[in-house]
Amino acid sequence: MxxxxxxxxxxxxxxxxxxxxxxxxxxxxxxDRDTVxxxxxxxxxxxxxxxxxxxxxxxxxxxxxxxxYVGPSSSFxxxxxxxxxxxxxxxxxxxxxxxxxxIPAMRVxxxxxxxxxxxxxxxxxxxxxPSSAAVNSGGEVAFLKFVFPKxxxxxxxxxxxxxxxxxxxxxxxxGNFQLTGAPTDGLSAGKIAELQNQRRRVLVGxxxxxxxxxxxxxTSVKAGPLTLGPFTASAVVVLPSQNDGGDSIIRQFFNxxxxxxxxxxxxxxxxxxxxxxxxxxxxxxxxxVGNFTMTATAGPTNVTVGDPxxxxxxxxxxxxxxxxxxxxxxxxxxxxxxxxxxKLEPGDPFGFQGAKTFxxxxxxxxxxxxxxxxxxxxxxxxxxxKYHTITQAAMxxxxxxxxxxxxxxxxxxxxxxxxxxxxxxxxxIKENMGTLAQAGVPLIARPAFLALQGVPVLAFLxxxxxRKRTDSLANNPRLRRQRAVAALIASGMDDLMKYAAExxxxxxxxxxxxxxxxxxxxxxxxxxxxxxxxVIDEHPILSRAPTTTLDALREQFQLxxxxxxxxxxxxxxxxxxxxxxxxxxxxxxxxKA
Amino acid sequence: MxxxxxxxxxxxxxxxxxRLPTTGCRFGFEPRCLGCYGILLLLAxxxxxNLFAADANADFSAANELxxxxxxxxxxxxxxxxxxxxxxSPSLLFNYGNAEFKAGKLGEAxxxxxxxxxxxxxxxxxxxxxxxxxxxxxxxxxxxxxxQDWIGSLTLNEGALLxxxxxxxxxxxxxxxxxxxxLAPKLRGATRLAxxxxxxxxxxxALQAANxxxxxxxxxTGSEATARSGPFDDAQTAFTARDGxxxxxxxxxxxxxxxxxxxxKIGWLxxxxxxxxxxx
Numbered sequence: 001m002x003x004x005x006x007x008x009x010x011x012x013x014x015x016x017x018x019x020x021x022x023x024x025x026x027x028x029x030x031x032d033r034d035t036v037x038x039x040x041x042x043x044x045x046x047x048x049x050x051x052x053x054x055x056x057x058x059x060x061x062x063x064x065x066x067x068x069y070v071g072p073s074s075s076f077x078x079x080x081x082x083x084x085x086x087x088x089x090x091x092x093x094x095x096x097x098x099x100x101x102x103i104p105a106m107r108v109x110x111x112x113x114x115x116x117x118x119x120x121x122x123x124x125x126x127x128x129x130p131s132s133a134a135v136n137s138g139g140e141v142a143f144l145k146f147v148f149p150k151x152x153x154x155x156x157x158x159x160x161x162x163x164x165x166x167x168x169x170x171x172x173x174x175g176n177f178q179l180t181g182a183p184t185d186g187l188s189a190g191k192i193a194e195l196q197n198q199r200r201r202v203l204v205g206x207x208x209x210x211x212x213x214x215x216x217x218x219t220s221v222k223a224g225p226l227t228l229g230p231f232t233a234s235a236v237v238v239l240p241s242q243n244d245g246g247d248s249i250i251r252q253f254f255n256x257x258x259x260x261x262x263x264x265x266x267x268x269x270x271x272x273x274x275x276x277x278x279x280x281x282x283x284x285x286x287x288x289v290g291n292f293t294m295t296a297t298a299g300p301t302n303v304t305v306g307d308p309x310x311x312x313x314x315x316x317x318x319x320x321x322x323x324x325x326x327x328x329x330x331x332x333x334x335x336x337x338x339x340x341x342x343k344l345e346p347g348d349p350f351g352f353q354g355a356k357t358f359x360x361x362x363x364x365x366x367x368x369x370x371x372x373x374x375x376x377x378x379x380x381x382x383x384x385x386k387y388h389t390i391t392q393a394a395m396x397x398x399x400x401x402x403x404x405x406x407x408x409x410x411x412x413x414x415x416x417x418x419x420x421x422x423x424x425x426x427x428x429i430k431e432n433m434g435t436l437a438q439a440g441v442p443l444i445a446r447p448a449f450l451a452l453q454g455v456p457v458l459a460f461l462x463x464x465x466x467r468k469r470t471d472s473l474a475n476n477p478r479l480r481r482q483r484a485v486a487a488l489i490a491s492g493m494d495d496l497m498k499y500a501a502e503x504x505x506x507x508x509x510x511x512x513x514x515x516x517x518x519x520x521x522x523x524x525x526x527x528x529x530x531x532x533x534x535v536i537d538e539h540p541i542l543s544r545a546p547t548t549t550l551d552a553l554r555e556q557f558q559l560x561x562x563x564x565x566x567x568x569x570x571x572x573x574x575x576x577x578x579x580x581x582x583x584x585x586x587x588x589x590x591x592k593a
Numbered sequence: 594m595x596x597x598x599x600x601x602x603x604x605x606x607x608x609x610x611x612r613l614p615t616t617g618c619r620f621g622f623e624p625r626c627l628g629c630y631g632i633l634l635l636l637a638x639x640x641x642x643n644l645f646a647a648d649a650n651a652d653f654s655a656a657n658e659l660x661x662x663x664x665x666x667x668x669x670x671x672x673x674x675x676x677x678x679x680x681x682s683p684s685l686l687f688n689y690g691n692a693e694f695k696a697g698k699l700g701e702a703x704x705x706x707x708x709x710x711x712x713x714x715x716x717x718x719x720x721x722x723x724x725x726x727x728x729x730x731x732x733x734x735x736x737x738x739x740x741q742d743w744i745g746s747l748t749l750n751e752g753a754l755l756x757x758x759x760x761x762x763x764x765x766x767x768x769x770x771x772x773x774x775x776l777a778p779k780l781r782g783a784t785r786l787a788x789x790x791x792x793x794x795x796x797x798x799a800l801q802a803a804n805x806x807x808x809x810x811x812x813x814t815g816s817e818a819t820a821r822s823g824p825f826d827d828a829q830t831a832f833t834a835r836d837g838x839x840x841x842x843x844x845x846x847x848x849x850x851x852x853x854x855x856x857x858k859i860g861w862l863x864x865x866x867x868x869x870x871x872x873x
Binding site for chain 1: 605649650653657658661674675678679681682683684685687688691692694695718721722725748749752753754757760761763764765767768769771772774778800802805
């Protein structure tokens with residue numbers, strides 16, 4: 001944004017100056033040099049004086065030249081009252097091959113004025129690797145070397161070459177390193193990357209160089225003699241300024257240095273690419289070149305016909321993993337197989353080491369399958385120049401017929417979400433029938449079940465009634481005494497009958513008197529011990545009682561008194577008295593207290 | 594027990610279990626004792642039940658073998674034969690549904706699965722198969738709403754027993770508070786909880802009952818069923834439903850059921866074309 005703003009300001013300012021200047025308009029094109037080496041760039045400048053074009057002119061296309069617009073620059077001068085101004089459009093021109101290039105004359109129309117430039121010639125020369133003598137003399141600021149570890153390789157064999165950039169000890173900095181040529185015909189090149197933490201310093205001749213190694217992963221794809229390189233590159237190095245003015249110490253600390261573009265090239269390297277031998281080539285060889293090991297697992301191993309079994313095969317080691325495939329297993333003819341999925345775990349940045357895991361779903365097609373047949377994998381090892389076949393032993397399986405029901409545990413991919421997978425078929429039948437039950441009316445529609453729900457309600461009501469009665473009794477002492485006396489009378493009657501039957505008048509009348517006291521005491525609401533015959537005439541409650549009751553009461557008291565003095569009575573008479581007493585008790589209970 | 598005996602000896606096993614105690618009877622067996630007659634009757638019933646179960650198990654295994662051999666139609670017939678005895682179990686209906694599905698009868702399969710679902714609504718395998726078969730059905734089909742699915746996670750009997758349990762617990766707590774007034778403060782929280790649970794479970798039970806008794810479903814069992822505008826053969830065609838389509842039952846008239854499909858179209862179907870099932 002800021003850049004755009006600045007550009008507009010500059011152009012506007014330049015336009016004003018051009019308009020106000022009195023000089024005649026002109027247009028020139030120029031190159032800052034007419035000879036470059038491959039990898040170097042020249043700067044093309046289109047200069048307009050006294051005129052302002054609307055936009056940067058478009059350059060004609062020249063085969064073999066790559067042109068990149070950089071931007072404008074402007075200048076203004078005021079000399080002896082005469083103003084002059086110009087605007088220059090700059091382009092970088094980079095030859096793509098060696099040879100001579102001609103940038104044709106350009107015609108530009110600015111505000112109706114026609115301008116034209118002269119043709120420009122640019123010569124690009126090849127970069128050659130410096131000679132050993134030049135290198136050893138220390139005269140090279142920077143140079144490039146390519147190191148290939150083998151002179152014979154097999155097709156498909158991955159090899160990592162090293163491109164080494166040497167920088168002389170007086171190089172303060174470097175940048176803009178660009179590979180301008182990396183001919184690797186017959187080889188497939190991977191991504192070139194710096195080998196981290198492997199910079200080193202070496203002594204070459206009498207100068208010390210810093211070596212920056214770059215890895216070039218290569219795989220041969222064609223048999224025959226191959227040539228690697230020359231690799232060419234360009235870089236900008238910063239060297240100490242040659243200005244020797246001023247204090248040396250100040251120069252040492254404050255020297256900003258001079259930038260210098262250098263073209264770099266390596267010597268070509270010859271390699272012989274060998275075809276894979278046909279002799280002893282395994283039938284299931286699929287082109288794996290390297291040195292590998294294999295592990296395999298399968299699960300579940302107890303399944304029903306048609307159930308999925310997941311086979312994990314991991315091939316690890318060193319080699320071209322991109323082209324590594326799992327060979328078809330002819331021995332799996334009793335299985336339905338699905339395309340495997342693969343996962344690569346690289347062990348280096350180039351993919352030449354690591355482990356590749358194949359996950360394949362298979363399903364047995366019949367219950368005669370008792371094992372997962374041995375798994376084989378063949379590869380060519382370029383180190384010993386031989387084919388090798390790895391065999392994973394057969395794995396026992398238990399395959400039941402489709403009628404069996406134990407649900408297999410599906411060994412799914414860890415990353416997969418089983419719940420999101422669309423099932424392919426229904427789940428198998430169940431082996432156990434379970435308990436057979438007669439189909440019937442739901443419980444809620446059965447009268448017996450509904451009636452049963454009345455039980456807790458009734459229980460609660462019973463408890464409620466019981467509670468009410470208990471509370472009532474607890475709050476009414478007279479009622480409580482009335483019930484206690486009634487119970488006493490009931491048991492006392494039994495005693496009276498017993499004493500009468502046994503003809504025990506003393507015990508009979510003693511009991512009778514005590515019962516009379518208790519019953520009257522309860523009725524008259526006074527202690528039983530206070531009851532004598534006198535209460536019959538004196539107590540107001542008894543005055544409301546019927547006369548017959550009072551007479552019977554007096555008679556009972558008198559009988560009790562007489563018994564103390566004339567105790568001889570017969571059982572019959574005692575029974576009669578007991579009957580009268582029972583009748584009297586009934587009458588007394590009628591008396592309102 | 595089942596693993597210790599081969600299949601062929603299951604009937605013999607049942608017979609062994611049916612032997613009556615002839616010596617050492619703790620009740621002192623006597624011909625005139627009513628209690629002993631009662632025990633004899635009970636044992637006879639148990640023996641009969643065991644014999645019936647043994648027969649059914651053998652038939653079930655035979656049906657499973659037919660299924661395993663790929664004779665799905667025969668297997669379905671064998672399962673159906675067991676069902677015709679009046680007994681049913683979730684596994685039996687599940688296998689029956691599987692066999693019908695494999696035989697290409699989506700409607701029969703769905704009907705079987707739905708009946709099994711009434712007995713075992715939380716059976717994951719059952720729900721998986723029902724869902725799978727439903728996905729094979731072409732055309733519009735009725736799907737249970739979310740609340741129906743939710744209340745359907747309990748059987749009607751489970752809901753009734755659960756509600757009865759909470760109901761009994763509530764009145765037991767209320768009775769306990771009357772019998773032991775001192776415990777009333779301690780039981781207050783539990784009583785409120787029991788009352789709340791009773792109300793909630795009762796509400797769910799009411800919904801279940803309403804759904805069960807009032808929301809019947811008809812499953813089309815033929816390859817294609819033509820619904821008519823009236824309950825007679827000459828009536829105009831209202832719409833057609835494909836095998837396995839589930840339709841809401843609106844009314845019944847003689848051998849006809851009035852149904853509505855998922856799109857709301859209403860028509861009459863002959864009972865021969867559908868299997869009418871209670872709601873979940």
